[in-house]
Amino acid sequence: MGEDGRGAGSSFGTQDTDFEWSQGHRAAQASSDVEIFRRVWRNEKAAPEILPYDHLLLQRIREQILLMEDTLSTFTGAASDELTLSMYRMDIDRTMFLLRAYLRIRLLKIEQFAMHILRTEELWERLSQQEQDYAQRYIDILQKHMEQTVLSKLPFGYQSMLRQATSSEEDDMIPEPTLDTFVFCKSKEPIGSLQLDDRGEEVVDMLTDDLYILRYRPVKRLLETDRIELV
């Protein structure tokens, strides 16, 4: 997502002070980035597992917000009418909300599944640098807390945070997201027949803009290739 050429070579920059709100193609571009981001946010919100972090998109969104703030302050200096100003303010606030809500929902997932993400390379790569630091430190402080209150007081052989006992065959105390949970998903293009189970007994035929409630696991790949979106 975001690599579709629409905004990758963004002409925005914070230095761009003579930016005008009414300028046609730029306005269109602005709305499309925010629109993509809104979809990314919705997907993140609905998906049970953490989704890839799009650095470029996030960077563009943040640049855009700065730019809008800049423009707004230039306007505030000049005598312009209150209503217009508050509309612009509103626009910034909405984008800011989107940005914060997006990062918040990611943090929540990182906290919940930190150890699972850390041991699964594919998931680990989906975090931003700051999020990786966060996950690592979060595990550290949680582990310390657990050790102080519970683990150090238990008998030898039962003191691991990740295993019930040393005799367990694998780390069996790591919470993982439920990938079999149901999600609302909407196809963005004709998908064709989608197999929902291993045996091929349940198949659904998805056309453009079809809305289905399906398990997350079978649609996971479609979401990664941006052929469906979650709503």
Next chain:
Amino acid sequence: MPLEAVITNCYILVSVSPLDVLRTDHTFGKHTRTRTQTEEERMFGRRAAQLCSELAQNDDDRLRRFDNDLFDQVIEEANEHYHQLETRMVKMQQEGLDIETTQNRDYFGALIHHLSLVRNKRCLMSYVYNRSQSVQRLRWQLGAVLPADLQEKLNFSEKEFFKNYSDLLGSYMTSIDLDLTVDTTPPKDPYIQVRVMDDLGEVLLDDQSTTLLRNSIHLMKRTEAESLISQGLLEEFTG
């Protein structure tokens, strides 16, 4: 301690009712009888279950005091299970029995103690973990400083966890240069009407200093009002 043998044969438990094993398990029964009276309370893992059910009473994020007494009792129970487990294992070894294959009452006794221990461990951890989640929510709602009445509901390690978590969240928000704790509801209007709950004196809002007096009503930016609202200093005025 060949616990592996115990765990690999776990499936055998299905065919044995735990109660049968408990009845033959006189040593443990005698030991706990001094503390608990009724048959039901002597059941393994009962206290751990009580501990977990206390979590359910933490409704509305109104955190209860850390139950040290019950918590320590469960820890003690876990260690007692281990003691019993060890005794049986040693006994079997002394009798020259192969732990992999022998399935006598010592074996099942040990297995039950192992499983009870593991269950107690899970309950203890989920008690601590779930409370730590409430502690994290407090950081989001109230900021980096906890009011005294909440402080005393946390145990020592939880206070430390709160501080560490607060630092962690703080440094993450600094690293991305964004305060994530504000703006928790989608904005409908950039401005919001608020009523002041207490005399707050001079406050710097939107680069202007304003005096907030008790019960006065102000129109201010939502982003600025939110942190004050969550601290209970302002409330949204809808009248």
